[in-house]
Amino acid sequence: MLTFTIRRLILSIPTLLFISLVIFLLLQLAPGDPMAQVPLTVPPEVKEKMREALGLGQPIHVQYWKWIVQFFWIEPQVLFDHWFGTSFAEGKQRVISWQTRSPVMDIVVQRIPQTLWVVGLSYVVGILIALPIGIYSAYRQYSVFDQTGTFITMIGFSIPPFFTGPLLIVVFSVQLGWFPSIYDTTHVVTDWASFKIQFMQMIMPVMVLALQTTAQLSRYMRSSMLDNLGQDYVRTARAKGLKEGAVVMVHVLRNSMIPVITVIALGVPSIFGGAIITENVFKVNGIGQLLLTALFANDIPMVMTLTFIFAILIVLFNLIADVLYGVLDPRIRYD
Amino acid sequence: MTDQSAADPYAALQDKEPPKAPRSQWKDVWDQFKHHKGALFGGGFLVFITLAVILGPYIWQVDPQKLDIRNKDMRPIYVALWDGSAKTGWFRPLGTDNLGRDILANLIAGGRASMAVGWAAMVLALLIGTSVGVVSGYFKKADFWLMRFTDLVLSLPILPLLLVAVTLFREPLRANFGPEGGMFILIVSVVGLTSWMQTARIVRGDILALKEREFILAARSIGTTSGAIIRRHLLPNVISPIMVSATLGLATAIITESALSFLGVGFPSDFPTWGKLLADSVQRMEQYPERVILPGILISLTVLGVNYLGDGLRDALDPRIRGR
Numbered sequence: 001m002l003t004f005t006i007r008r009l010i011l012s013i014p015t016l017l018f019i020s021l022v023i024f025l026l027l028q029l030a031p032g033d034p035m036a037q038v039p040l041t042v043p044p045e046v047k048e049k050m051r052e053a054l055g056l057g058q059p060i061h062v063q064y065w066k067w068i069v070q071f072f073w074i075e076p077q078v079l080f081d082h083w084f085g086t087s088f089a090e091g092k093q094r095v096i097s098w099q100t101r102s103p104v105m106d107i108v109v110q111r112i113p114q115t116l117w118v119v120g121l122s123y124v125v126g127i128l129i130a131l132p133i134g135i136y137s138a139y140r141q142y143s144v145f146d147q148t149g150t151f152i153t154m155i156g157f158s159i160p161p162f163f164t165g166p167l168l169i170v171v172f173s174v175q176l177g178w179f180p181s182i183y184d185t186t187h188v189v190t191d192w193a194s195f196k197i198q199f200m201q202m203i204m205p206v207m208v209l210a211l212q213t214t215a216q217l218s219r220y221m222r223s224s225m226l227d228n229l230g231q232d233y234v235r236t237a238r239a240k241g242l243k244e245g246a247v248v249m250v251h252v253l254r255n256s257m258i259p260v261i262t263v264i265a266l267g268v269p270s271i272f273g274g275a276i277i278t279e280n281v282f283k284v285n286g287i288g289q290l291l292l293t294a295l296f297a298n299d300i301p302m303v304m305t306l307t308f309i310f311a312i313l314i315v316l317f318n319l320i321a322d323v324l325y326g327v328l329d330p331r332i333r334y335d
Numbered sequence: 336m337t338d339q340s341a342a343d344p345y346a347a348l349q350d351k352e353p354p355k356a357p358r359s360q361w362k363d364v365w366d367q368f369k370h371h372k373g374a375l376f377g378g379g380f381l382v383f384i385t386l387a388v389i390l391g392p393y394i395w396q397v398d399p400q401k402l403d404i405r406n407k408d409m410r411p412i413y414v415a416l417w418d419g420s421a422k423t424g425w426f427r428p429l430g431t432d433n434l435g436r437d438i439l440a441n442l443i444a445g446g447r448a449s450m451a452v453g454w455a456a457m458v459l460a461l462l463i464g465t466s467v468g469v470v471s472g473y474f475k476k477a478d479f480w481l482m483r484f485t486d487l488v489l490s491l492p493i494l495p496l497l498l499v500a501v502t503l504f505r506e507p508l509r510a511n512f513g514p515e516g517g518m519f520i521l522i523v524s525v526v527g528l529t530s531w532m533q534t535a536r537i538v539r540g541d542i543l544a545l546k547e548r549e550f551i552l553a554a555r556s557i558g559t560t561s562g563a564i565i566r567r568h569l570l571p572n573v574i575s576p577i578m579v580s581a582t583l584g585l586a587t588a589i590i591t592e593s594a595l596s597f598l599g600v601g602f603p604s605d606f607p608t609w610g611k612l613l614a615d616s617v618q619r620m621e622q623y624p625e626r627v628i629l630p631g632i633l634i635s636l637t638v639l640g641v642n643y644l645g646d647g648l649r650d651a652l653d654p655r656i657r658g659r
Contacts, residue, residue: 018487026499154373154646158639160590162597162610163631166617174621273494277594281617291495292598295502303499310492318490 019311115286122206126213134221156215165281183284205282224256265321269314367651374647377640391443399440445607456588459527468538534580575652582645
């Protein structure tokens with residue numbers, strides 16, 4: 001198992017390099033000019049100097065190499081310095097945002113907690129709702145609960161978040177006035193009252209994202225449970241007099257969780273992607289919203305870094321899913 | 336041989352009743368499909384909405400772009416049921432927007448754009464996915480690299496890349512093909528190019544299993560060329576997974592297009608699509624909730640219908656489930 005993990009880790013390096021190259025070339029091909037905002041009175045030779053200061057004068061492969069060095073070598077050093085108080089990265093060129101002229105990673109680090117709170121919590125909530133629904137609908141297949149559950153998950157699967165978001169805002173913020181429609185990220189939780197405000201403002205974005213997760217996961221859970229409920233070992237377990245609860249909740253559930261857990265791991269990156277829309281609807285200033293503003297402002301280093309962070313998430317969670325599958329299912333041996 | 340004498344010793348072997356007409360595969364599929372209520376509804380709704388957006392402009396002949404400032408901000412006719420003072424009128428059954436453009440006409444025009452993008456992107460994704468899948472399943476030499484390539488594309492962050500591609504390539508395509516045409520080409524190609532991977536994997540798996548079967552060996556032994564084997568023998572056998580992933584592809588393409596429009600990187604502002612109509616109305620949805628809800632419901636119902644259709648097709652096309 002360890003050799004498999006190491007092999008996968010090594011294989012993921014060329015994958016990530018390829019992805020970074022694709023993103024880089026895409027951004028290079030793009031016609032946007034970062035100097036477009038500079039006033040026309042600035043003479044062309046000064047503009048050329050400014051362009052060089054942004055690192056744009058060099059050939060493409062040099063730019064790509066510099067970006068790789070900055071991202072994979074200097075940024076980790078900065079992180080290391082930050083943790084241990086050393087000064088490896090002193091005076092080295094970091095990835096600089098063209099919008100704010102400050103290091104990209106500093107801004108990303110400021111924005112990530114908001115995204116993680118909303119996205120992570122919604123994922124947990126979605127899983128907690130989806131699993132019981134899936135288990136019970138499989139156990140009572142074709143019952144009223146199963147039929148309605150399947151119907152509701154199908155609806156949750158089909159309604160896009162940019163529709164549920166405004167819909168919830170109209171119903172719960174405008175008509176009923178229960179929750180705020182805008183997520184206030186400057187809010188600090190100090191006592192019970194402020195925690196309550198934080199809780200209220202998180203309900204709607206979390207629920208919008210959780211609906212998508214729930215819809216997908218409960219379908220997987222149901223079909224996985226159905227596959228296992230018909231197996232011989234279930235009959236054996238019942239025949240030897242085990243309680244029904246033990247049969248379903250221990251024997252069947254543990255076996256059905258194997259594919260579901262990999263699906264949960266695989267779904268993490270896509271929920272980050274979905275968060276771009278939800279963040280936009282509820283005005284959460286997380287990394288999805290950061291990506292959008294950077295795109296509109298033609299801030300290429302920022303876009304490049306953020307897109308690449310999304311790619312790292314995908315590759316990482318694919319790897320986690322593969323490894324988990326091998327760890328959980330003793331029938332699967334990669335070596 | 337066919338002598339029907341009473342003493343015929345072979346009488347027991349002959350059919351007592353005339354043989355039934357042979358049943359085709361597609362009749363079986365239809366019989367199974369009929370039992371899936373959701374799929375029937377979904378397919379029916381998809382046909383209805385497609386016909387509505389195609390024929391709609393000929394029946395409701397109002398120009399969706401026509402500004403009518405005197406009749407701006409009208410409410411839909413049903414609002415008059417509970418609010419007699421609301422500004423309604425039968426000549427604008429679903430109301431008008433803040434510039435007096437007719438919402439019904441806009442919904443029809445927007446549906447045209449959304450459905451066209453959805454269908455075109457789906458067909459593109461299917462073409463790429465099927466060809467990659469067939470080539471990679473049939474030709475051993477291509478398999479390794481094509482599948483590595485598919486894995487790589489699968490690990491690309493799709494939505495961020497879509498946003499990047501659409502924002503950055505908008506201008507040159509607009510200059511070459513006009514604002515609407517350029518955007519249509521761009522959105523269809525980026526959605527198509529980023530959603531073919533599942534189809535390719537499924538088709539490859541099926542082709543790998545099929546090409547070891549005897550009928551392929553027989554075809555090859557009489558000298559059928561690879562191209563003819565693929566066209567005559569393999570493709571008809573993988574049509575069912577392709578159809579199922581086609582429905583899923585249509586649903587994702589419609590949602591992706593609407594999401595891009597919603598985030599403000601879709602079609603130009605005067606060109607309605609469902610996602611754009613929804614996004615433009617979010618600002619004033621407190622006063623005019625119907626402008627958000629109507630396009631939203633249309634998107635959701637279409638996608639729901641397509642998903643149910645896919646569910647039913649999967650059941651109907653799987654011979655192991657069929658007949659149960």
